[in-house]
Amino acid sequence: MLAYFIFLIHNISKYTILQIYILYRRVNFINLASTNYNTMLSKTLKLLGVCAGIVYLLAGCRQYTTPQAVPENLTCEYLKDPLGIDVIKPRLSWISSSQTRGFMQHAYRILVSSSINKLNKDAGDIWDSGKIESDSSINIRYNGMPLQSGGRYFWKVKLWNNTGEESGWSSVATWSVGLLDTSDWKGKWIGNDEPMPGDNVNAVYTRVSARYLRKDFASLKKVKAATAYLCGLGLSELYINGKKIGDAVLSPALAEYPKRAWYTTYDVTNDIKQGRNAFGILLGNGRFVGVRVKPVPVYYDNNFITKLTHYGMPKAIGQIAIEYTDGTHQTIYTDTDWKLTNQGPIITNNEFDGEEYDATKELTGWSEAGYNDKEWQNARHVKPGALQLSAQMTPPIKVMNKVKPIAVFERAPGVFIFDMGQNMVGWVNLKVQGKRGQKVAMRFAEVLKPDSNLNLAPIRTAKVTDAYTLKGIGIESWQPRFVYHGFRYVEVRGYPGKPSLDAITGMVVHDALEEGGTFVTSNAVINKIFNNAKWGIKGNYRSIPTDCPQRDERQGWLGDRATGSRGESYLFNNAPLYAKWLRDINDAQTDSGSIPDVAPSYWQLNTDNITWPAAYIIIANMLYEQFGNREPLIQHYASMNKWMDFIRNKRMTNYIIEFDQYGDWCVPPDDPSIIMSKDPKRKSDGAVLSTAYYYHLCGIMERFARLNNNMKDAGEYANLQANIKKAYNARFFDIKRNAYTNNTATTNGLSLFFGLTPGKSRQAVFNNMVNTTMRDFNGHVSTGLIGVQFLMRTLTHMGRPDVAYKLATNKDYPGWGYMVENGATTIWELWNGNTADPFMNSGNHVMLLGDLVIWYFEDLAGIKPDANTPGFKKIIMKPTPVADLTFVKASHKSPYGWIRSEWEIKNGSFTWNITVPANTTAKIYVPAKSEEDVYEGSGRASKADGVKLLGAEGGRVVYEVGAGSYKFSAVIKK
Numbered sequence: 001m002l003a004y005f006i007f008l009i010h011n012i013s014k015y016t017i018l019q020i021y022i023l024y025r026r027v028n029f030i031n032l033a034s035t036n037y038n039t040m041l042s043k044t045l046k047l048l049g050v051c052a053g054i055v056y057l058l059a060g061c062r063q064y065t066t067p068q069a070v071p072e073n074l075t076c077e078y079l080k081d082p083l084g085i086d087v088i089k090p091r092l093s094w095i096s097s098s099q100t101r102g103f104m105q106h107a108y109r110i111l112v113s114s115s116i117n118k119l120n121k122d123a124g125d126i127w128d129s130g131k132i133e134s135d136s137s138i139n140i141r142y143n144g145m146p147l148q149s150g151g152r153y154f155w156k157v158k159l160w161n162n163t164g165e166e167s168g169w170s171s172v173a174t175w176s177v178g179l180l181d182t183s184d185w186k187g188k189w190i191g192n193d194e195p196m197p198g199d200n201v202n203a204v205y206t207r208v209s210a211r212y213l214r215k216d217f218a219s220l221k222k223v224k225a226a227t228a229y230l231c232g233l234g235l236s237e238l239y240i241n242g243k244k245i246g247d248a249v250l251s252p253a254l255a256e257y258p259k260r261a262w263y264t265t266y267d268v269t270n271d272i273k274q275g276r277n278a279f280g281i282l283l284g285n286g287r288f289v290g291v292r293v294k295p296v297p298v299y300y301d302n303n304f305i306t307k308l309t310h311y312g313m314p315k316a317i318g319q320i321a322i323e324y325t326d327g328t329h330q331t332i333y334t335d336t337d338w339k340l341t342n343q344g345p346i347i348t349n350n351e352f353d354g355e356e357y358d359a360t361k362e363l364t365g366w367s368e369a370g371y372n373d374k375e376w377q378n379a380r381h382v383k384p385g386a387l388q389l390s391a392q393m394t395p396p397i398k399v400m401n402k403v404k405p406i407a408v409f410e411r412a413p414g415v416f417i418f419d420m421g422q423n424m425v426g427w428v429n430l431k432v433q434g435k436r437g438q439k440v441a442m443r444f445a446e447v448l449k450p451d452s453n454l455n456l457a458p459i460r461t462a463k464v465t466d467a468y469t470l471k472g473i474g475i476e477s478w479q480p481r482f483v484y485h486g487f488r489y490v491e492v493r494g495y496p497g498k499p500s501l502d503a504i505t506g507m508v509v510h511d512a513l514e515e516g517g518t519f520v521t522s523n524a525v526i527n528k529i530f531n532n533a534k535w536g537i538k539g540n541y542r543s544i545p546t547d548c549p550q551r552d553e554r555q556g557w558l559g560d561r562a563t564g565s566r567g568e569s570y571l572f573n574n575a576p577l578y579a580k581w582l583r584d585i586n587d588a589q590t591d592s593g594s595i596p597d598v599a600p601s602y603w604q605l606n607t608d609n610i611t612w613p614a615a616y617i618i619i620a621n622m623l624y625e626q627f628g629n630r631e632p633l634i635q636h637y638a639s640m641n642k643w644m645d646f647i648r649n650k651r652m653t654n655y656i657i658e659f660d661q662y663g664d665w666c667v668p669p670d671d672p673s674i675i676m677s678k679d680p681k682r683k684s685d686g687a688v689l690s691t692a693y694y695y696h697l698c699g700i701m702e703r704f705a706r707l708n709n710n711m712k713d714a715g716e717y718a719n720l721q722a723n724i725k726k727a728y729n730a731r732f733f734d735i736k737r738n739a740y741t742n743n744t745a746t747t748n749g750l751s752l753f754f755g756l757t758p759g760k761s762r763q764a765v766f767n768n769m770v771n772t773t774m775r776d777f778n779g780h781v782s783t784g785l786i787g788v789q790f791l792m793r794t795l796t797h798m799g800r801p802d803v804a805y806k807l808a809t810n811k812d813y814p815g816w817g818y819m820v821e822n823g824a825t826t827i828w829e830l831w832n833g834n835t836a837d838p839f840m841n842s843g844n845h846v847m848l849l850g851d852l853v854i855w856y857f858e859d860l861a862g863i864k865p866d867a868n869t870p871g872f873k874k875i876i877m878k879p880t881p882v883a884d885l886t887f888v889k890a891s892h893k894s895p896y897g898w899i900r901s902e903w904e905i906k907n908g909s910f911t912w913n914i915t916v917p918a919n920t921t922a923k924i925y926v927p928a929k930s931e932e933d934v935y936e937g938s939g940r941a942s943k944a945d946g947v948k949l950l951g952a953e954g955g956r957v958v959y960e961v962g963a964g965s966y967k968f969s970a971v972i973k974k
Helices: 002-011 013-029 039-066 118-120 524-537 566-567 575-588 617-629 631-635 639-650 685-708 709-732 745-753 761-775 792-796 800-810 816-821 852-861
Strands: 071-076 092-097 105-113 152-161 173-176 210-217 223-233 235-240 260-267 275-284 299-300 303-305 317-325 331-332 340-341 346-350 354-358 390-391 396-402 409-414 415-433 440-447 467-471 477-478 485-493 505-509 519-521 874-878 889-892 899-907 909-916 921-927 935-938 947-953 956-961 964-971
Touching: 039 299, 071 152, 092 152, 105 118, 105 390, 105 816, 105 921, 118 152, 173 396, 173 745, 223 275, 235 631, 235 899, 275 317, 396 415, 409 485, 415 467, 415 524, 467 709, 467 761, 505 524, 519 852, 524 800, 566 617, 575 617, 575 631, 575 956, 617 631, 617 639, 617 685, 631 639, 631 685, 639 685, 685 709, 745 761, 745 792, 761 792, 761 800, 792 852, 800 816, 800 852, 852 889, 874 909, 874 964, 909 921, 921 964, 956 964
Parallel strands: 260 390, 354 467, 874 921
Antiparallel strands: 071 092, 105 152, 152 173, 210 275, 210 340, 223 235, 223 260, 223 317, 235 275, 299 303, 317 331, 346 354, 396 505, 409 415, 415 477, 415 485, 415 505, 440 467, 440 485, 519 889, 889 899, 899 909, 909 964, 921 956, 935 964, 947 956
């Protein structure tokens, strides 16, 4: 703009000057007839001089007023304005708001202050990074003064772009620090380690009531700031002066008790008043109190799990730190001065069995000052709930959405069935009016029997029943606090009269992760599968990724999420959740190095197989590639290395691992009534799976070793991998048949995907994989949990996306589309979920998604990080038009901002709209024969601003583009 004005002023003609002046006079209603030529010329030049002066001033200020580069979406440890973190050098990130083509950050400056007033004055009294020349904008390590326990910090950032322009300051962001040292905890663990009246711990269906803790205190001064820290096990809610603090539910996060428990932090400055106050803590059982304390044999793949874990009775530790305006401080903490009762309305709460609430026993005003608690007992000092308290640095679980039922019918007199229209996870809010003492019971199920009753067989021993006893005052509204269910159908009994659809509302509950992706295509089946996948994924976020939300299991099975976690990362910012889960897995590791198949280890299954614990390493690699997060591979390297050594010493002989526990779990059986196939042609050799996985993990560990600058380990892993590959092919590869063992799609596909197959044999092995799929299984999925993790990408990357597309769109058995055709609104545990034995037949499992969601985004849409420059700093955009697919529209919020890919084929032309976020570059692959056929906007792509031609590859023209939005088009062969 400045250059344009200078050009104008220097080159403007007298005639143009007069025209400007005439226009000026007309706009200001000046009589032109009264003004001679010289006057007109003189005044116009003065006018232009004023304009030039303004332009000059603007030019001098331009470096402070460039709006397009202002940083936004500031995060600390992948969280927005987190409270109570326990990282002493947290990582800071931001996104540039610039939409200018080619925008790159050249430098940044961070200010961190102890108060917002200081920050507003640009005083970084805690840290002023100075101008740092770097294009890094994610995971910038704080490097200021030592952070203090309980400290609150305010920060902002500005940046300079690649042309030297300086942005304005970002908006202010904050973080606060939790309690860094054990000595910072003044509170004591309190509760009652013995069962209280009404509890029955040793019943087959464990019944333990909720605990209520309270304490009054006086605040005679004006509060400047107040922070609460609480760990209530198994679950807890904090109340101050009758008000629940925050909107989290099922808090805190699950943990590997008793090694660790997570505490939560609350800003309660505005909740404490001058004068009398009261604090209250409501405790539920969660998974701390055993949901099945009495031994109940549960058969599971040749293992008897005779007892679920039980760690103790509900208990809490907490404190509230108050700073007054006069500079004094006060801490209120849990001790034996607190009062305790279990004689409240929550009679029992059990995550498997449900919650019972008697409104006639409500403790009105129990968390308000002055409440009469004389009948309550004093809380006792109890055994600590965990050896270590750590800050919960993941978004809390919340009620994220509401669902209204679509139908209700009376199944029998007084028995009503509600259809929510969607298999969901959470609970229902009940609205009811009736007499005091009337009881309404609600049971939950995913499917109905043919006679329209609830089908509870797949729920196994879980009672899944919530009950509410009315107090008889007007319209009553209730929802449980400490349980959740997986369900589409709700059976209601005891309802006064005939309920309308408004009688219940479904409350959708899951971790409050930021949504990070959209996806839609021209194919309705794919769209429905994607929607089902999203419902299933979020429904199984319960502070850990669970296998299912409905039956008596709900465990964090490692094998279910090894590859799926990557697909999920395109839908949600799951970085905090999976980083936390890796800590759970680490905590569950035994001293010998063994890692369980389930973490936290609420089922204590240490089978020491390979394919399930492998998720520990694979997910750490996912966090690195998808989010640029190196911390897990540093933090857990020693633990991972210990497990790799443990497995090698225990299971490996001559570089082969014979042992495998689960096989290619849940391959589609030929008999639709059974769970596991008995056909040996469908089963993959367990030794192939174990050895191939260990080989793959060696490659990842070599990478981790190099990133940790441990060249010794890197060399050892590289050598080990080479020896495994040699032994693997010598043992399992039939060179005459060009197949591995019995020629399943899983054994061949796994060998190809992991790079075990000799180069000259790759195409022949792949042909066998395709033939197995198309000939032996009639173009349908033939793999289980293991094979499906690499199925779609192997088919596509080896040149047969048409086969992958067929698998993705089949409507008959087996396939994801078959689930859709049979009414599924989530993903089934079994390919034959509508016909198989109900014992292991969840309607909401995500393990069989495999790499399908990855394939949607990375291959159909063409959005993928460059593995060598992780976190989407460099983006690979390579869409795959296939079969009758006419358009794909997808977006993903990467650590640098939104990436968009929207392509359409119409009338023989390929049109592709893309957005590359600021401070990144993308390598894009346009389907076209020649660069002469490719346009960006209205001109040749190779001549477009921000576009660099790299060459041609595999029927595509390849370009490098900078940040910005582009519209490519090309004529393609029909």
